C-alpha cells in the first residue's frame with residue numbers, strides 16, 4: 216500500500232445544471248498528482264456536486280474530466296480508479312470491521328489470502344489492527360470513520376475523495392482525525408480531494424485550497440497565499456477567525472481616509488477602495504486612530520475587541536492586552552501597513568500587486 220499509484224486530475228470547462236438551475240457555470244482546474252487538495256466554500260456553493268462529478272456519482276452537463284491519462288467523465292465510478300469517503304460512512308452493521316474493510320475486494324473477486332493481507336495492512340494504516348473482529352456498533356465515532364477510510368484505501372485507489380468526512384465527530388476527535396489524515400496522506404500519497412466548509416480543516420490539511428463561490432473558483436492556491444494574499448473580499452472574509460475587517464476608504468494619493476476624513480494609513484492609493492486588515496494586524500499605539508471598545512471577548516490567550524472608529528464603522532481587534540478591557544474604553548489603534556489589503560470597491564477583487 217505505501218506504493219499506491221497516484222494520478223493528477225484535470226477538470227476542463229465543467230458545467231453542471233439541475234434543470235433550470237446552474238450550479239457550476241464553467242470550471243477548469245488541475246489537481247496535482249499526489250497532492251492534498253481541499254475544496255472549501257459555503258453551504259450550497261457546489262462542493263459536493265463537483266466531487267460527485269469527479270467520482271462519477273453525478274454526470275457532468277458538459278466538459279471533460281481526466282484522471283491521469285484517461286478521460287473519465289463517461290465512465291462508471293468503479294472504472295475511475297478512485298475511492299470515496301463520505302460524512303455518513305454507512306458501514307455494514309452486521310459485518311465485522313475486517314469484513315467491512317475487505318468487502319469491496321471480495322466483490323472484486325480478490326482471493327481470500329490476498330484479501331486478508333490487504334485488509335490487515337489497511338487496518339494497520341489507520342491503527343485498527345486490534346479491532347478487526349469487532350462490529351461497527353462496538354466502535355467509537357472516530358474509529359468508525361477510520362474503518363471508512365481503511366475501506367477506501369484498501370483498494371489502493373489512485374485518487375481518494377472525501378466529502379466532509381469529519382463533520383459528524385466532536386471537536387476533539389476531529390482534531391485527532393485531522394492529524395491522522397495528514398499523516399496517512401504523507402504515507403500513501405494518493406491524490407486526495409477533500410471537501411469541507413471548515414476553514415481550519417482546509418488550512419491545516421491542504422497543499423492547495425480551492426475556494427468555491429456559487430460554483431466559481433474564487434482562488435486556488437496554497438493555504439499561505441489564501442491567508443496572506445486573498446484574491447477577493449469573499450476569500451478575505453471566508454478565511455480567518457475572526458474574519459478580516461473590511462472598511463470603505465478613499466485614497467488621496469498619499470493616505471487612506473475614512474468617510475469622515477480620519478487618516479488611517481500612509482498608502483499611495485488614489486480613489487475609493489475596500490481596505491482589508493486582519494484583527495491580529497491592528498495594534499495599540501498612543502498616537503494612533505482613536506477608537507472606542509463596544510464589546511470585548513476575553514479568550515484567555517488573547518482578547519477580541521469590537522471597536523468603533525470615529526466615522527462609526529466597526530472593527531475587530533485581536534490583542535494580547537494583558538489586562539481586562541471594559542466596554543467604552545478608549546483606545547488608539549494603528550494598522551500595520553505591511554498587512555493592509557486593498558480591494559476594488561465594485562468587484563471585490565484584490566488591488567494588491569501580485570508581488571507585494
Ligand SMILES: Nc1ncnc2c1ncn2[C@@H]1O[C@H](COP(=O)(O)OP(=O)(O)OP(=O)(O)O)[C@@H](O)[C@H]1O
Nearest residue numbers: 233236238256257258259260261262263264265412
Ligand atoms: N439533485 C439536485 N437537484 C437540484 N439541485 C441540486 C441537486 N443537488 C444539488 N443541488 C443544488 O446545487 C447546489 C450545490 O449543492 P451541493 O450539494 O454541491 O453544495 P455543497 O457546497 O456541497 O453544500 P454543503 O456544504 O451544504 O454540503 C445547491 O444549491 C443545491 O440545492
Ligand SMILES: [Mg+2]
Nearest residue numbers: 262263264378
Ligand atoms: Mg456538500
